[in-house]
Amino acid sequence: xxxxxxxxxxxxxxxxxxxxxxxxxxxxxxxxxxxxxxxxxxxxxxxxxxxxxxxxxxxxxxxxxxxxxxxxxxxxxxxxxxxxxxxxxxxxxxxxxxxxxxxxxxxxxxxxxxxxxxxxxxxxxxxxxxxxxxxxxxxxxxxxxxxxxxxxxxxxxxxxxxxxxxxxxxxxxxxxxxxxxxxxxxxxxxxxxxxxxxxxxxxxxxxxxxxxxxxxxxxxxxxxxxxxxxxxxxxxxxxxxxxxxxxxxxxxxxxxxxxxxxxxxxxxxxxxxxxxxxxxxxxxxxxxxxxxxxxxxxxxxxxxxxxxxxxxxxxxxxxxxxxxxxxxxxxxxxxxxxxxxxxxxxxxxxxxxxxxxxxxxxxxxxxxxxxxxxxxxxxxxxxxxxxxxxxxxxxxxxxxxxxxxxxxxxxxxxxxxxxxxxxxxxxxxxxxxxxxxxxxxxxxxxxxxxxxxxxxxxxxxxxxxxxxxxxxxxxxxxxxxxxxxxxxxxxxxxxxxxxxxxxxxxxxxxxxxxxxxxxxxxxxxxxxxxxxxxxxxxxxxxxxxxxxxxxxxxxxxxxxxxxxxxxxxxxxx
Amino acid sequence: xxxxxxxxxxxxxxxxxxxxxxxxxxxxxxxxxxxxxxxxxxxxxxxxxxxxxxxxxxxxxxxxxxxxxxxxxxxxxxxxxxxxxxxxxxxxxxxxxxxxxxxxxxxxxxxxxxxxxxxxxxxxxxxxxxxxxxxxxxxxxxxxxxxxxxxxxxxxxxxxxxxxxxxxxxxxxxxxxxxxxxxxxxxxxxxxxxxxxxxxxxxxxxxxxxxxxxxxxxxxxxxxxxxxxxxxxxxxxxxxxxxxxxxxxxxxxxxxxxxxxxxxxxxxxxxxxxxxxxxxxxxxxxxxxxxxxxxxxxxxxxxxxxxxxxxxxxxxxxxx
Numbered sequence: 035x036x037x038x039x040x041x042x043x044x045x046x047x048x049x050x051x052x053x054x055x056x057x058x059x060x061x062x063x064x065x066x067x068x069x070x071x072x073x074x075x076x077x078x079x080x081x082x083x084x085x086x087x088x089x090x091x092x093x094x095x096x097x098x099x100x101x102x103x104x105x106x107x108x109x110x111x112x113x114x115x116x117x118x119x120x121x122x123x124x125x126x127x128x129x130x131x132x133x134x135x136x137x138x139x140x141x142x143x144x145x146x147x148x149x150x151x152x153x154x155x156x157x158x159x160x161x162x163x164x165x166x167x168x169x170x171x172x173x174x175x176x177x178x179x180x181x182x183x184x185x186x187x188x189x190x191x192x193x194x195x196x197x198x199x200x201x202x203x204x205x206x207x208x209x210x211x212x213x214x215x216x217x218x219x220x221x222x223x224x225x226x227x228x229x230x231x232x233x234x235x236x237x238x239x240x241x242x243x244x245x246x247x248x249x250x251x252x253x254x255x256x257x258x259x260x261x262x263x264x265x266x267x268x269x270x271x272x273x274x275x276x277x278x279x280x281x282x283x284x285x286x287x288x289x290x291x292x293x294x295x296x297x298x299x300x301x302x303x304x305x306x307x308x309x310x311x312x313x314x315x316x317x318x319x320x321x322x323x324x325x326x327x328x329x330x331x332x333x334x335x336x337x338x339x340x341x342x343x344x345x346x347x348x349x350x351x352x353x354x355x356x357x358x359x360x361x362x363x364x365x366x367x368x369x370x371x372x373x374x375x376x377x378x379x380x381x382x383x384x385x386x387x388x389x390x391x392x393x394x395x396x397x398x399x400x401x402x403x404x405x406x407x408x409x410x411x412x413x414x415x416x417x418x419x420x421x422x423x424x425x426x427x428x429x430x431x432x433x434x435x436x437x438x439x440x441x442x443x444x445x446x447x448x449x450x451x452x453x454x455x456x457x458x459x460x461x462x463x464x465x466x467x468x469x470x471x472x473x474x475x476x477x478x479x480x481x482x483x484x485x486x487x488x489x490x491x492x493x494x495x496x497x498x499x500x501x502x503x504x505x506x507x508x509x510x511x512x513x514x515x516x517x518x519x520x521x522x523x524x525x526x527x528x529x530x531x532x533x534x535x536x537x538x539x540x541x542x543x544x545x546x547x548x549x550x551x552x553x554x555x556x557x558x559x560x561x562x563x564x565x566x567x568x569x570x571x572x573x574x575x576x577x578x579x580x581x582x583x584x585x586x587x588x589x590x591x592x593x594x595x596x597x598x599x600x601x602x603x604x605x606x607x
Numbered sequence: 608x609x610x611x612x613x614x615x616x617x618x619x620x621x622x623x624x625x626x627x628x629x630x631x632x633x634x635x636x637x638x639x640x641x642x643x644x645x646x647x648x649x650x651x652x653x654x655x656x657x658x659x660x661x662x663x664x665x666x667x668x669x670x671x672x673x674x675x676x677x678x679x680x681x682x683x684x685x686x687x688x689x690x691x692x693x694x695x696x697x698x699x700x701x702x703x704x705x706x707x708x709x710x711x712x713x714x715x716x717x718x719x720x721x722x723x724x725x726x727x728x729x730x731x732x733x734x735x736x737x738x739x740x741x742x743x744x745x746x747x748x749x750x751x752x753x754x755x756x757x758x759x760x761x762x763x764x765x766x767x768x769x770x771x772x773x774x775x776x777x778x779x780x781x782x783x784x785x786x787x788x789x790x791x792x793x794x795x796x797x798x799x800x801x802x803x804x805x806x807x808x809x810x811x812x813x814x815x816x817x818x819x820x821x822x823x824x825x826x827x828x829x830x831x832x833x834x835x836x837x838x839x840x841x842x843x844x845x846x847x848x849x850x851x852x853x854x855x856x857x858x859x860x861x862x863x864x865x866x867x868x869x870x871x872x873x874x875x876x877x878x879x880x881x882x883x884x885x886x887x888x889x890x891x892x893x894x895x896x897x898x899x900x901x902x903x904x905x906x907x908x909x910x911x912x913x914x915x916x917x918x919x920x921x922x923x924x925x926x927x
Binding site for chain 1: 653655784785786803806807809810813814818821822824825826827828829830831832833834835857860861864865869872873874875876877878879880881882883884885886887888889890891893
């Protein structure tokens with residue numbers, strides 16, 4: 035199988051004087067599984083597009099240098115020729131599916147190539163088998179889950195029989211179950227079918243154990259290019275770029291006496307290294323101080339015996355949930371477990387089919403969303419959908435101009451709102467020229483105009499790299515402290531839950547399965563697995579080391595190290 | 608009481624305004640109540656089922672609305688309604704879902720009522736026209752003499768002519784997979800791009816409707832009031848309608864930007880899957896002609912022959 039060779043590759047988008055890629059020189063050997071990491075805007079996706087031959091043929095710009103596949107310049111090949119050598123899978127499966135049924139979707143590429151019918155059938159069979167989707171062959175693409183849809187887009191590319199598969203954040207819109215489905219397929223394609231995989235991904239923790247090589251990019255250049263165990267030798271490089279390293283790597287760096295130069299890439303590897311040490315004993319004894327839940331003082335949001343059904347489909351079953359003032363509640367569960375439906379009831383998007391929903395002690399008025407928005411703000415997953423104006427300042431003016439008559443005056447001025455979300459210097463900027471995190475901050479600022487007391491955050495970290503996500507969550511934390519807000523956060527990001535939530539509520543098939551402090555909930559690994567929730571690696575490690583005997587687990591590496599080191603210190607006293 | 612309504616100026620004025628404005632006000636309300644924007648996704652999307660209509664040759668399903676549309680033009684209104692009856696036979700075989708029936712019927716009946724009403728009102732003044740109700744001078748400013756019988760007839764005829772091809776076209780959308788539509792376009796030697804565009808439009812329509820709903824929610828979350836007043840809160844309806852119409856440019860712009868982004872990815876995907884790279888396109892499924900196809904083609908041919916025969920004998924043809 036041929037190599038991909040990138041020679042002196044630089045690329046400028048039209049109208050930009052700064053190159054997105056700067057004189058890149060790389061060689062990716064056949065059968066390699068390469069992870070491309072880096073902060074947003076570092077050039078990862080552009081590199082993927084260039085390697086797939088879509089730059090400059092389909093994405094315009096100025097290019098220097100080039101990409102060769104097996105000695106042949108990609109620029110001399112047609113896109114359909116390239117796609118039979120190098121396949122590309124994008125982020126959102128919904129934007130990549132052309133047909134309405136699985137078989138037609140996978141057959142689309144080979145059909146376009148004019149191959150004999152028997153060959154098309156063979157390729158469809160093989161592609162579906164390689165992605166574990168044979169059973170879905172006749173299914174409508176609308177009926178598939180996110181993970182299944184992404185597996186179909188991979189199968190559709192595999193049917194072109196490429197030798198290399200390039201994937202640009204293929205799991206960013208997926209829940210943990212969907213993410214695992216896709217990553218498992220990639221692992222098998224690489225290990226069993228010896229396919230070269232180039233994966234652009236933020237979820238380093240979940241993929242690092244399978245990759246052969248890690249590329250860390252910054253400002254269009256590769257700053258780290260090593261096998262995974264050597265890639266994290268200098269954690270400062272990663273930290274300075276705002277790219278979060280795997281928790282097990284961070285843990286090993288904090289326990290050099292135990293790990294030495296062996297960098298664990300998975301929870302199992304870390305557990306195996308720690309088993310012989312005293313850590314297990316110490317963790318079992320007093321790992322995490324019990325964290326009592328705050329007594330319920332003022333209930334802000336209240337779901338009382340709530341049921342919700344769409345035709346014959348029961349989405350929520352007798353949900354009883356109260357959220358008190360000042361809480362940061364994380365609502366977690368697999369896709370389709372009813373998280374968004376539950377939150378939407380409190381905004382008045384729809385009426386429950388049973389029970390009642392109230393906000394600040396008053397029943398929610400269904401359909402009167404703008405009135406409800408005075409009490410509860412709702413940050414959509416795609417905050418871009420909430421921005422309608424041409425400048426940041428005008429965006430804040432939107433709420434002022436369209437405010438309902440008869441309501442009290444605005445609590446904040448536009449200047450105050452700009453200051454709260456730290457966008458004063460960018461007030462004349464077009465919202466769509468801001469970074470992802472800035473756009474989210476702008477959307478939050480726009481929502482704060484009506485001074486709500488609670489905020490629903492729908493996947494607030496999706497689409498952001500770890501560093502920017504952490505900054506955004508820190509911003510939310512500060513905002514909460516400053517304005518006394520109550521948060522209900524719908525998320526699949528368990529590290530965020532561990533670091534910020536005061537309570538986590540687990541939904542499964544429309545029922546509340548668990549509710550409690552994350553330290554306790556993340557200790558219930560078996561129940562969580564059944565609900566499609568995967569605790570953070572450090573929590574899993576804690577559970578694994580104590581064989582599930584601990585009622586609570588450490589939520590981050592700092593806590594884990596502190597628990598061990600405090601015991602160690604006691605021994606030395 | 609009735610004589611007071613029909614014989615006094617006040618009563619006739621009241622009746623006149625009722626006739627003039629009731630229909631245009633009721634129809635949008637009927638549409639929103641029975642379908643809503645979300646309901647539109649049931650109208651233009653494929654409904655997977657295993658019926659004879661689903662299995663029939665896609666080429667026949669493309670030819671069928673074209674042929675039946677032409678036939679509806681050459682027939683007079685009575686025969687057009689007979690043709691409409693014929694065009695309902697595939698629907699009986701198709702057995703669509705209740706949601707689909709509700710949406711389709713509402714979408715069909717709403718313009719039909721509108722068309723009959725408008726023709727009844729604005730058929731114009733001709734000698735020999737009979738009026739069910741003549742407007743008093745207090746409403747003549749609206750430009751209508753009254754509600755005419757001939758106008759209502761003409762409206763019904765036009766409605767039938769509109770319903771026949773609409774009914775036939777929806778059969779194609781409901782029962783044909785986009786891949787089969789592309790195949791049929793290819794077999795007809797139409798440009799494959801046309802079939803592809805058609806397919807992508809079908810694929811994205813439900814998503815676009817979802818996006819509009821999402822954008823409406825986002826505007827409301829930002830404080831834009833789109834809550835509907837109760838029917839008796841008459842003083843609030845004008846403001847509500849103003850806000851609804853005022854939201855259209857904002858939503859359209861956002862929708863346009865999002866759609867452009869989505870289609871650019873779709874274009875990359877189509878290129879990457881070699882769309883348009885070969886002149887000769889092969890399909891995985893080669894359509895095998897069945898007895899249902901032969902019956903379908905035969906029935907369509909018989910219908911054409913029957914209509915042409917009738918028209919050539921000056922039976923059922925339009926009076927020009």
